[in-house]
Amino acid sequence: MDTERKMLIFTLLLTAVCSPVFSGEWKATVVKDLDALVTSCVVVPCSFTHGGGLLPNSRLRGLWHRQDKFDQFIYHEDQTRVLDNFKERTQLLGRLGENNCTLEITDMKDHDNGPFCFRVEVVRKETNEPTKDKFSFVEDCVQFKMLHDAPKPVLTPPKTAIEGKPYTIICSVTHTCPSHLPKLTWNRGTEEDITEIHKQHHGGNWEATSTLTFVAEAKDDYTELTCTAEFYGGRKESSTTVTLYVKRSENYNHIIIPAAVGIGTAVIFGLLCVFMVKKYKKRIAELQSQVRAGPDSEDEKRRNRFL
Structure with a gap:
């Protein structure tokens, strides 16, 4: 009986000690x-x-x-x-x-x-x-x-920019420190041209994204776009560069202008031809009239001048 009582007491004590843990x-x-x-x-x-x-x-x-x-x-x-x-x-x-x-x-x-x-x-x-x-x-x-080396940004641009139209290019970089985000910068554009997004991926990985939008011009053709990622601590950065190609906007000036010049020249030349033809027709008519009048008529005219 004493043994059973001791076992019961021991069980109660063990339960009291271990119950918070389990x-x-x-x-x-x-x-x-x-x-x-x-x-x-x-x-x-x-x-x-x-x-x-x-x-x-x-x-x-x-x-x-x-x-x-x-x-x-x-x-x-x-x-x-x-x-x-x-x-x-x-x-x-x-x-x-x-x-x-x-x-x-x-x-x-x-x-x-x-x-x-x-x-x-x-x-x-x-x-x-x-x-x-x-x-x-x-x-x-x-x-x-x-x-030891900072991850390089990834650039995802459209294939070709079109002159006079908005062009968008996206720069993204992965990181594992959302409390101190990497800083993404471009070699062109202003704050109004750039938007940033930060989102979480699986497994503690994050992605910082910077989007640059601007209107492409002819002078932008074959220029370089560079995105630089600077990581917290200021001692690690990386960059990626792409070459921008700009497609000229469709216009027909190279056809219209020469055609207009050609048509104008033809019209002017045509008017000159008409004027010259009329002038020569008039002169021919005068000569024919003189021939029909004959020499007597000419002598009579001369006499009449002196009367």
């Missing part, structure tokens, strides 16, 4: 692989559920650590516990009370490849000390592929 599901959703541009920044999307139920932000503590070293923190609210290499370079962008554990790392180093894991702790309100309700998501960690 009272709910511990689960994290973390992007496992991300590209990270050296000297720039990266944002790791992260969300989680914990066994403590709905708790305010002040009752939760989020930590990020090396996968194989639980005491080597790359993020901790107490900066003195953060590894020297990561001090002042990491912060949580999400609110833990909303189950958002998104992490930002700036000034990425070549050796910041990870893997890094998220840990959540429920703390006591009075002492801010962690309870037994905590969990490290070592199966859901992020690892980085370090990029």
Whole structure:
């Protein structure tokens, strides 16, 4: 009987201690692989559920650590516990009370490849000390592929511009730091000619897009259009250039003008011919009239002049 009583008490104590830990599901959703541009920044999307139920932000503590070293923190609210290499370079962008554990790392180093894991702790309100309700998501960690060269922008223009008509060209570049967007610039155009869009793709990847619109002119033919992407940190940039070809607008001046000149010349020449023909016909008529009158008539006319 004593043995049964001891077993019952032990079971009750074990339940009382462990129930906070196993009272709910511990689960994290973390992007496992991300590209990270050296000297720039990266944002790791992260969300989680914990066994403590709905708790305010002040009752939760989020930590990020090396996968194989639980005491080597790359993020901790107490900066003195953060590894020297990561001090002042990491912060949580999400609110833990909303189950958002998104992490930002700036000034990425070549050796910041990870893997890094998220840990959540429920703390006591009075002492801010962690309870037994905590969990490290070592199966859901992020690892980085370090990029030393900035991704090149992609230009998607129509094949040919048409003189006098609007021409649109799009520049886009992928990145993994939506908290500090890359800056896209053109070698021509004004702010009124440019529009920008930022959208999220799957797996923590984002795309920045800049659209340039202008009216193509004949002088733009065979000129170059360049889009440059400058990434956060100011030490990495890349650019892409295309040659613009302009198709002249359809007109018939090269036909109409010569035709008009030819027709005008023909009309003038025709009028001159008519005038000359009439003049010569009149002269011929006068000569014929004189011939019909004969010499006597001519002598009579001369005599009449002197009378």
